[in-house]
Amino acid sequence: MVQELLALKAVNAISILFDVQIDTDDVTIQRTISNFREQGDYSLVVFPLLKISKKSPEETARMIGDKLLETTPELDSYTVIKGFLNLKLKDAVWINFLNDNYALEKFGIVSVNDEEPPVVVEFSSPNTNKPLHLGHIRNNLLGDSVSRILNANGQKVIKVNLVNDRGIHICKSMLAWKLFGNDASPESTSKKGDKLVGDFYVLFDKKLKEEVAQLKEQGMSEEEATAASTLMAKARQMLILWEQQDVDVRSLWSRMNTWVYSGFEQTYKKLGIEFDKTYYESDTYLLGKEIVEDGVNRNVLYRKDDNSVWIDLAADGLDEKLLLRADGTSVYMTQDLGTAQLRYDEFHPKSMIYVVGNEQNYHFDVLKLVLGKLGKYWSESLMHLSYGMVELPEGKMKSREGKVVDADDLVEEMINTAREMTLELGKIEDFENEEALELYRKVGLGALKYFILKVDPKKNMVFNPAESIDFNGNTGPFIQYTYARIQSIIRKAQDIDIAFSSSTPLHNKEIGLIILNYSFPQMLQQAAGEFSPSVIANYLYELAKEYNQFYHELTILKEDDTEKKALRLALSRLTSYNLKNGMQMLGIEMPDRM
């Protein structure tokens, strides 16, 4: 690679000039910032080398620059600005690169090695009480995209979902349905199943609050009232019955779950999300209980007088943590122990990635520690891919208070906006109806996915429902548009494989665009290393922007010089491949026309 070559040559030059051996890691070669692109493609920062040279920054830079010109045939010229040595490569370097790569449809993509152990990526992990909202969308898009990115880096990936289908909260919605539901079903109410069940969860909360308020009037405190509430008692009782495999409870449970799953499935399908395997907590919590019992027997965990089981993590700077309730029922952590074990036994993965919000950082610290203390050496391979919350302008989304942006509504709204904008622009009058619908879907979802994924996963982000997501500027549709533009050119071009020689002098816009395309594989590695789709998104935006400038400043099809024309066509082609492959890693489809 060019940067490595330059670093190597620089190390060599320094050793000749100053008789000091340094490592290539000690020289910083960065892309020249855009204000100085006329002067160089890459810049060497000389400040750190002054200790070695014992000379001024300018003089040091000039000495190294002169030596590099002697030893590096690829180098065309250099300039020195302050402590920066700007290195300009010969056009032929870039032309040769383009010649070698422009026809590679999968430029920079590494094919998957099936021999190696896979990476298991868990994401989505829905709760059967809550219809998916914007926060879940971020989770799903992140998990899906990270899986695609790792895949493009040659990693075999297994995408798994873990459905949170058991626990006290599930009993709450079941109980509300039983007490107040009047036998409602998705059919009888024409409601999507996940929405229907979610409504009962909200209803339980409302009824509970009423009861607690009444008890408080009789002089109880909030906590006393919650503990004394008959609704809570019934929910707890139901959980015990559920764990005892009570036939009635179990049959209501499966009935309601069936409703939820069919609702989820529709949403996943709309978003284009798929899994290789789905785990259910109801299947894994028993194994979790076994693991906990085993831990008790081996004195890693301890049982209190009330029969609850705990682990003491004080030595690790954390608290005591509950692993089994006094009544013997299991908690979140219990089943996560079981799920992890199951997953390890099944895949022996090189790592297990959990895409879960940062509010659960503590939970995953504990999970990893507990597994380690239980003697699971593979606990080291657990990785919590923690991401920030999606907030509304007025703060956090709250399911129970109905302050959420519903996933289905949002997707529908995006597709509608895409349709309105497309019709307004009036460019697709010759489209068949089905073609047009397909376009609206691609563009609407493209806008949504890009909007979410362009933000660094670690950071919280704000979504304002009052301002709809943009379709202009730094957006998915902008990148899709650029791609469609290139497709239009390629359709019109004939004989696009005309050769071009390395003697054609390059325009600045051409060089900039080539170098950006050239750095695609590096960018991809970075995205995989950081588990960050935002690296891809930001790169794609820059690439699309650079192409549009190139497109405006230079002619392509109407260029008389056939070599230049061929080169620009080749460059357009490579750009379109990289745009498409990059967007594919964000789960965004590209339209050929829009």
Added chain:
RNA sequence: GGCCCUGUAGUUCAAUGGAUAGAACGGAAGUUUCCUAAACUUUAAAUAUAGGUUCGAUUCCUAUCGGGGCUACCA
């Protein structure tokens, strides 16, 4: 209280310890006899505060002030 994350233009986002802190939206002003104007060009506008480390700090450290999260026999 303890622990963790976070403060960048009006707003939403960028910037491996390196040059004059980039974009987009919104604001102002332009570009269609020309390969798709969902584009391009010009313009005003920001690193919370105070110290420290460094040749160099938006980035690392400390304190202060804001914002968020966790600290449940919820998940």
